[in-house]
Amino acid sequence: MTKWLLRSMTELSSRKWISRVTGRFAQSPASRRFIPRFARMYGIRVEEAEKRLEEYSTLNDFFTRRLKIGLRAIDNDPEALVSPVDALITGAGEIKSGTILNVKGQDYTVEELLNRSPRTENYKNGYFIVLYLSPTDYHRIHTPVDGTIVEREHIAGKVYPVNEFGLRHMRRVLSRNERLITYIRHAHAETAVVKVGAMNVSSIKYVEPLHDKVTKGEELAYFEFGSTVVLLTEEGTFFPRGDLQTGLKVKMGERIGTIVSR
Template identity: 80%
Template sequence: MANWLLRLMTELSSRKWISRLTGRFAQSPASRRFIPRFARMYGIRTEEAEKRLDEYATLNEFFTRRLKPGMRTVDSDPAALISPVDALITGAGPIRTGTILNVKGQDYTIDELLNRSPRTESYKDGYYIVLYLSPTDYHRIHTPVDGVIVEREHVPGKVYPVNEFGLRQMRRVLSRNERLITYIRHGSGEAAVVKVGAMNVSSIKYAEPKRDQVSKGEELAYFEFGSTVVLLTEDGTFVPRNDLQPGLKVRMGEKLGMLVTE
């Protein structure tokens, strides 16, 4: 009964207009006084932030903060696929004939996740990594490989929560929420960076200026409030590191595994 009620409440609160209201407040000068409380509540490492707390004009500006130079180390191995974000891994494994198996008890198809793109054929036996960003985390998204952006797609959708409750109790959240998908061609094939919106996220935005030629660790996009990135690699192009599994906490720039080079 309790789960049914929570699901119903979440369905009702997943409307975009509610997220827009939340977003407007977070972008208003009135939100500025909540920054220190927000930082304390979530244990945010404010010493890593580019600016002092009192230099941020709004809660949204603080939430989408950049870090001081040198706060993250990008793995220098040319064949390393790096984490695009600071995150908790909530799912990882081989894609089985076009299906991502058992992400918090639910299966997803590559077709639905990639909005039935013609590119899905190349990923049907690839590898997937689900990276969840909590409010505590740094929310800028970086490029996981050196390469060329060959396509960007915006997929409209809902704004269900992507936390433990949302992934377990709501039906296939990762493929029903709003998504921004970036396909990057690299030396071994292609990777898809699927940025999934969430409840109270007013938007997912690309970093400006947009570039097609990208370097590993370069800013790609950012979330306004917590969300999830699903990283996909094409068939036979990626070998994960030995300890890559749900429950592992990673930081932007950290090696997730190796691209297969010929």
């Protein structure tokens, strides 16, 4: 009964207009006084932030903060695929005939995740990694490989939560929520960076100016409040590091596997 009630409340609250209202408040000067409380509540390591707390003009400004320069080491091995975010891995494994298996008890198809893109075929027997960003985490998204952006796609959708409850008890959240997808070609292999919006996220934004040639570790986009990134690699192009599994906490720039050309 409790689970049903929570699910129903989430369905009702996960509407675009509520996210817009929440987003407007987070971007208002009135939200500034909540920054210290927010940082304490979530145990955010404020010493890592680029600026002092009092220098942030809004809660959103703090949430989308940059880190001090050089705080995250980027694995510069040309064949290293690095984590694009600070996150908890909530799913990882081989894609079986176009199906992403057992992400918090639910299966997804690559076709629905990629909005039936013609590129779906490239990933039907590839590898997936689901990276969840909690409110505690740094929320800028970086490029996982050197390469060229060959396509960007925005998919409008819902704003359901992508936390433990949302992924386990809401129906197919990763493929129903708003998504911003970036396809990056690295030598002769391609990686899809799927940025999934969440409840109370006002938007997912690219870092401007946009350009197609990207370097591993450079800023790609950012979330305005927490969410999830799904990485997809093509068949036969990715070999995960030995300890890559659900429950592993990773930092941006940390090697999560090796990517090779087909």
